[in-house]
Amino acid sequence: xxxPTETALKGRARALLEAMTERxxxxxAVPRELGERHLRPILEAEGxxxxxxxxxxxxxxxxxxxxxxxxxxxxxxxxxxxxxxxSAAPAVIRKVLDKTGFYAQSQLLKTALDVHDPxxxxxxxxxxxxxVAWDGDxxxxxxxxxxxxxxxxxxxxxxxxSIAAMVARDPDPAVAxxxxxxxxxxxxxxxxxxxxAIQVIRGSTGGPVEAV
Numbered sequence: 001x002x003x004p005t006e007t008a009l010k011g012r013a014r015a016l017l018e019a020m021t022e023r024x025x026x027x028x029a030v031p032r033e034l035g036e037r038h039l040r041p042i043l044e045a046e047g048x049x050x051x052x053x054x055x056x057x058x059x060x061x062x063x064x065x066x067x068x069x070x071x072x073x074x075x076x077x078x079x080x081x082x083x084x085x086x087s088a089a090p091a092v093i094r095k096v097l098d099k100t101g102f103y104a105q106s107q108l109l110k111t112a113l114d115v116h117d118p119x120x121x122x123x124x125x126x127x128x129x130x131x132v133a134w135d136g137d138x139x140x141x142x143x144x145x146x147x148x149x150x151x152x153x154x155x156x157x158x159x160x161x162s163i164a165a166m167v168a169r170d171p172d173p174a175v176a177x178x179x180x181x182x183x184x185x186x187x188x189x190x191x192x193x194x195x196x197a198i199q200v201i202r203g204s205t206g207g208p209v210e211a212v
Contacts, residue, residue, distance in 0.1 A: 004113060009106040012137060016105055019133045026093055027083045027130045027167070029108070032073055034100040035080030039071055042099065046092045067092055072129075077122055079103065081129045105130065112141060115148055121156035131164035134173040138164065146181040151190055154181070158190075158197050165201045174201055 004012075020026045040050070040058070048060040048067060056073040066088035072081045080100075084093040103126070111123035124145055131138055142164070145157035158178065165174035175198055182194045 004110070006106070009109050012109055013105040015135075015137075016130065016132075019135075020130075023132050024087065024089070025083060025085045025132045026089060027081065027132065028093070028097065029077070029079040029081055029103045029126050029129070030097070030100040031103075032075070032078055032080045035071065035082065036073060038099040039069075039080070039082065039096055042096050043069055043092065046095070048092070062086070062088065069093075077126050079126060081126075109141075113144070115144060115150075115153065121145070121153055121160075124157065125160045125163065128160040128163040129167055131168045134164075134168050134170055139173060139177065142177055143180075146177060147184075151187050154185070155190060155193060157181075158194055162197045162201060166204065171201045171204075 017026075040060075043060045044050075046062075046067075048062050048069060050058055051061050052059045056075075058071045060069040060071075062068070065086065067084065067086040068089070069085075069092070070083045074081060082093070082096065084090075105127070108123045108127050111117050111119050112127055114120055117123075124141070127141070142157060142161050145153055145160065148154050148157065158181070161174045161177055165171050168174075178194050178198050178201070182191060182198070185191045185194060
């Protein structure tokens with residue numbers, strides 16, 4: 001597929017931000033070290049308290065429920081993923097990003113769209129954590145990787161689609177993509193992985209699962 005222009009990439013990034021704003025859920029990837037250094041002090045200064053913390057993940061809430069933050073520090077992706085929600089969240093997340101910076105979605109998309117880039121699978125999985133709403137462009141991006149001639153890339157794509165389904169809280173598009181991938185997959189172990197992913201997505205969202 002032709003490489004998208006910088007204008008197209010920035011336009012897509014704006015569309016993602018608009019989708020986040022419509023749902024009052026903002027998700028960013030920030031440098032892991034800076035996130036670990038600055039996130040908690042800023043949130044506590046803004047009146048949020050740590051409600052839960054476990055294995056690199058933490059949840060922060062305000063007593064009036066006007067802001068909620070979830071942070072996941074990922075050594076594998078080399079980022080901290082921060083989700084902010086609520087009416088008071090934009091002002092707070094702005095203060096965090098001023099300190100940490102963030103990985104621009106347009107650049108992550110540029111990398112993910114180049115399936116020959118060795119960093120493409122990592123960029124795809126990072127973006128998967130930002131899928132607050134499915135649309136045709138997300139389908140096209142995941143399909144690009146699910147149809148890769150490289151079985152390792154296809155395996156990574158299955159993981160990314162599974163993450164996206166959980167983030168979007170919408171299993172149907174992910175299940176449809178994975179069912180198509182399963183129908184054309186020739187590698188037995190990868191077929192098992194795809195089938196298991198479909199079951200997990202359906203089960204985690206309350207959908208029907210096949211008896212085994």
